Amino acid sequence: MELTELLKPLAGTPQTTTALVVLLLPLLAFFVLFFAGKRLPRRGDWLAIGISTIAFALSVYLFTQTWNTATFHARTTWFSLPSTVVSDFTAGILLDNLTVLMLVIVTFISTLVQLFSVGYMQGDTGYHRYFAYLGLFTFSMLGIVLVDNLLLLFMFWELVGFSSYLLIGFWYHKPAAVAANKKAFLVNRVGDIGLLLGLFAFYTYFRTFDLEALRSLISAGDWLNSSFIVNYSLHGEPWLLELSPLLLTLAGLGLFMGCVGKSAQFPLQIWLPDAMQGPTPVSSLIHAATMVAAGVYLLARCYAFFTPDALTVIAIVGAITALAGALAALRQYDIKAVLAFSTISQLGYMVMGMGTGAYDASLFHLTTHAFFKAALFLNAGIIIHAMHRGLHHAHLDHMDAQDIRNMGGLRKTMPFTFYSYLLAAAALAGIPLTSGFLSKDAILSVSWAWAQTMSANCNLLYFIVPATGFAVVVLTAYYMTRHMWFMFFGSFRAPFDVQQIRHSLKLETERVMLVPVVLLAVLSLGIFFSLNPLSFSSSWVVEGISLKNLSLNMLAGNLVQAVTMQDDANHLPHILIGIFSALLAAAGIIVALIQYNRKTSEQLLLEQPATTFQRLTYNHFYLDSFFRTGFVKPAHWTATTLYRVDKWVIDFILNYSSKWLVVISKIVGWFDRLVVDGLVLLVGAISKLFGMLGRNLQNGKVQSYYAYSLFGFILIMLYIMLF
C-alpha cells in the first residue's frame, strides 16, 4: 500500500463545499461582530442568530444528504516538505454519519443558545463581543467535527480551548472568572500534551495525520506474535512496522489524555465546575453540545486506534469519573455546580461506554445528553436571571442568586420553567420514556456484556465497571430530586416577595428565553430518538452510527466483536437491566423525597455539608487543593529557584570571573609598570650613568686630556705586552 496514493487530493462535492460554508459562517459572524458589532443595529445579535440559523439549515440539508446514504470526502494538500520520509500534510472535510449528527446537534444548540442569550445578556456592555465569541466557539467546534485529519482536529481542539477561555472569562472584571478561564485553559493543555504525544506516536510510525489513511493502514495491519505488523510504502520506499502492544496502548492513551482534559475526566475534571463563572448560556453550550462533547467525539473518531488495554483503561477512568461526579453533585448548593458535576458524571458514562465497546450507545448518550443538559442549563439561566431581578428589586444584590438554599416554591411562580426542568431532569435521572433512559440503558447493557466478555477467565473484578454505572443511576436520581426540591418545592426562602422574580404579570420570563428551553425540554422525550421509547435498539441514532457501518479493522477489533456478540445474545439481561435501572432511579428519588420532605424551610435555608463525607464531596474530594499543593506550588517554587540560579549562580560566576579578570589585569598592569617599565628605565638609567661618566671626562682642561691619553697609552701597551 502506497501512502502517497492514500493521501491524494480529492475533489470537492457540493456537499463538502456546503460543509465548508457551514464551518466558515460562524467565523464570519465572529469577525463582523468583533470589529463592527458596536455600530450595528441591536449590536448585531440578529446577524449572529441569522447566520447560526442558516448554518443549522445547511446542516440539516447535509444530514439528509449523508445520513445512511453516502460519505463525502474532499481533501487538498495543505503544505508539503520535500523529503522521502515525509508525506504531504493534507487538509480536508469528511462527511459521514457521525459528522452530520454532530453538525446538526452543534448548530441547533448553538442557535438556541444564542436566541436565549438575546434575553439573558440584554444590556450587557459587551453584548456584541459576547455574540462574536460565541461565533468563534461554534466555528472551532464545527472544525473539530468536520476535518478529516488529526492535526487539523488538534488545531480546532486548541481553538475550542481558546474560545472557551474568552467565554468563561467574558466578565473579565470578575476575578473568579479570570481565574476560572486560566484554569480551564491550563488543565486542558495538560490533556493536550498527552494528545499531542499520541499524535506524534502515530505520526512517527504511520507518517500521516489523515484519519482515513491511518484507518486504512491499521486495517492493513495484523497482530502476529503479539506485535502489530504493518507493511506499506512511502514515496516507493518500503516501511515495515512491528509495533509492540505497549507502544500502541501508550499512543492510544495519549489520545485519550486529550479527552481526559476536554471531556473533564478524572483526574482533570477540576476545570469544569469553575467554568460556570462564564455567562450561563455559555455553560449550557460548553456542557451540552460542544467542548466537553469534543473529547468523546475524539474517542469515536479514533476508535480504531485503541488497543484492548487502552480501552480497559478508558472504561475504568470513565467509571471513576461517573462516580466521582455523581458523588460531588450530592451536596452542592450552587444551582450551576450541581449541573456541572452532573455533566462530569454523564461524561464519565460516555467515556465508560467508549471503553467498554459501547461505541454507538456512548454517542447516543452524547446526543440525548446534549439536549437535556442544554435545557437544564438554560433553565438554570432563567432562574438565576429571575433571582437577580428579585434580589435587585429588593436591594439585596449581595445575596447569591445562584444558591438553591435561597430559592424554594418556584413551581408555582415559574410553571413553564418547572415543567421543562422536570422533563430534562427526568431524562438526566434516566426515568423511562425519556431520552436519557434509553441511552443510559444502552451503555449499561453493553458494559454488562463487556464485563461478561472480559471476565471469561473468571476475573470478576471487571463487573465493578457496570456496577459503578448502576450505582451512579441511584446517585443521579437522588441529587436531581434534591436539587429540584430545593428550588421548586416548599416555600420561597429569600426575604422578598416571590412575585418580584417574574418578568411581568403574564410572563415568568422573556419569551425569547422561554422558547428555546421548552423546545429542548420536549426533545428530552424518548420518542424523538426511538419509535419504541422503552428500547434503545430501535433508535435511529444507534442504527446510524453503529460500528457495523464502519466496516474496518480496529486494533481492538476482536474484543469489540466479542462484546457485540455477547450483547446480542443477552436478551433477558437487556430487559432486566432496563427494569433494574428504572427501579434504581425510583429508589434514588424516593430516598431524596423522604429525606427532604421532612425538612422545614429554616433547615433547608441553613443546610451545610455536615459529615466528613459530605464535606469531602462538597469540596470535590479536595482535588483542587491537591493539584495546588502537588503541582502548582512546586512549579512556582522551581521557577523562583531557577531564576535565583540565573541571578546567583550563572551571573555570579560571570561577575566573579570578571572580577578576577580585573585583578589579573591589575597584576599585569603592576608587572608592566614595575618590571617591564622597570627594565626599560633601568636601561635608561644605566646609559645615563655611563653618559655621566663620559660627560665628566670632557671637562675642557688640556692637562686632563693629556693625562687620560697617557693613561690610555699605558693600558694599550700593557695589553700588547701581556697578550
Added chain:
Amino acid sequence: MNDFILSSLIFTPLLAALIVLLLPMRFQNTIKAVALGGALVQMVLAILLYFRFDGTAAANGQSGYQFVNKLDWIGFSLGSLGRFQIEYFVGVDGISISMVLLTGIVGVIGVISSWTIKKNIKGYFLLYLLLLTSVMGCFLALDFFLFYLFFEFMLLPMYFLIGIWGGPKREYAAIKFFIYTLVGSLFILIVMIGLYTSVIDPEATAAQLGMLQDGVANSDVILQVQQLLQQNVIEGANIVRTFSIPAMMDPANFIPGSLLHVLSGTVLWDLPIRFIAFLLLFVGFAIKVPSVPVHTWLPDAHVEAPTPISVLLAAILLKVGGYGLIRIVYPIFPDGGAYFSVLVGGLGVLSIIYGALCALAMNDLKKLIAYSSVSHMGFVLLGLASLTSEGVNGAIYMMFSHGIISAMLFLVVGVIYDRAHDRMILNFRGLAKRMPAYTTFVVIAFFASLGLPGFSGFIAELLVLVGGFSAPDITGMLPRWLTIVAVFGLLLAAAYYLWALQRMFFGKYWIFPELREKAKLSDLNAREYLMLVPLAILALVFGIFPHLLLNKIGVAAQGFTELVLRNGQEQLQMVLSTIVR
C-alpha cells in the same frame, strides 16, 4: 538587477546612514524620513527577493545559491604558502531567504517604533541603520570572513544603542552583552582561522594550476583538483586557501594533514580536534541564540534596551545565532552534529523548560518576555538536533515566526511603558477596562506566542516537536524522552502568559498609587496600530498558509539534512577511526 539585489539589500541602509551622517542635527524630521526610507527600500527589496526566489531550485551545495555575487576582495600571494584570498561572496538560499524577509519587515517596524526617541536622534538612527546593514550582511554572506566581519560589526551599534538610549542600568547591560558576544565571536574566530588553514578553493586552485579552459571551472575540473589535493600532489605555492563557506562544506576540499581534516588525528583534551572546533563554534553561536546556560545577557539587555532595540534584538539578532548553526556549524562539521546531537537537543530542551520556568517567576513584563524568548529559541536547537526534515524546517520556521511574534510582544510591552514608565505586572490590574484595544493585541500576541493554532508559532512548534519525537526512528538522533519533556514547555508557556494576563489585564481596574499621577493610560494610537496590525496579520497568514514559507525553505532544508546526515555519519566514522589508531 539580479546581480545587485543582494548588495543593494545590504548597503541601502548604509547609504541612508551616510545621508543621515551628512544631515545637520536640527533636521530631525528629515533624519527620521531618511531612516524610514532606507528601511522601507530594504523591506521592498527583501519582499521582491522573496517573490523572485525560486524555492524549487537545486538543493544546498555550491549550486543551490541564487542571486550570487562573487568578487575578489583581498587577495595576495604568500609565496610557497599559496595564495591568501578573501572574497565578497553573497548569495541567498532557502535557509537565508526567510531571515532576509524577516529583517526587512522588522527593520521598518523598528523605525516606526523609534519615532518617539528624543535623545540625539541623528546618532540613534545612524547606529540603527548600521545595525540593519550588518544584520543583512550576516544573513547574505557566504564567505566566512565576510560573515564574521558583519557578525562582529553588529556589536558596535548594539552596544551604543543599549548603552546610550537604554534604561537605568544600561551600562551594565551593554557591557554584559558586549563581553558575552565578544567571547562567543572569539571562539568563532579561532575556528575560522583553523578552517582557513585547512580548506582550499578548488576553482581558484584550478586557475592557479592552469587547468581552466576559457576561464570556466566545470565540475570535472573541480573533481580533478580535489583528487589531486587528496593525493597530496599540488605544490604549496599553487594552493589557494579560502574562507568560502560552500567550499568548507565539501570534505574533499580539506588539505590532507591539515588541522581540521577528518583524518588529521589531532586530539585535544581527549577529543578529536574537529569536535573541539564544533563545540567552539557551537558555543559561539549558542551565546547568540541564546541557549541556557549562556543566556543571562539577554534578560538584562532586553530590560535596559529601548523598545525598538528590544524588538530588533529579539526579532533579528537572536536569529543570527540559529542561522549560524544552520549555515556554518552543522554543514561544515556534520560529524560533530551527529556526535553531539544529544548535547544540542538537550540544551534546547533545557532552554525550553528553564526559560519558561524563569518566565513564570518574573514580575517585570519585559523580563518575562525576554525569558520566553530563551524558551522559544530552545525549539530551534531541538529541531536542528533532530536532523529530521520536519525538525529542521520547524527550526527555521520557528526563527521566522519568533521574529514576528516577539516583535509584537516587545512592542506591546513598550506601549504600557511609554504611558506609565513602569511595566511591573503587579503594579497594574484590570487594564482591559481602560485599554480594550491594547488588551486585544496583548491577548493576540500572548496566544500567538504560546502556540495557538492559526498563528505561525504553532506550525513551528509542531514541526519541531514532531521532528524531535520521530528522530529516534527516522534519523536515530535524539532520545525520545527529550522531546516528551520539551512538550511540557507548551504547558508552561500557557501558564506564564495566562497568569500575566490574569494579574495585569483582567480583574478590577487598579494601578499602583505612585504611578497614578504620571500615567496617562490612553488606548493605542495610530502609530501603534500601524506596527501591531501588520505583525498580527503576518503571524496569522504564516500560521494558516505555512506553504508560503515552507515552499521556499523546504528544498534547502532537505539538502541540509541530507548533507549533514550523509557526511555526518561518514565523517564521524573516519574521525573516530583516527582516535582508535
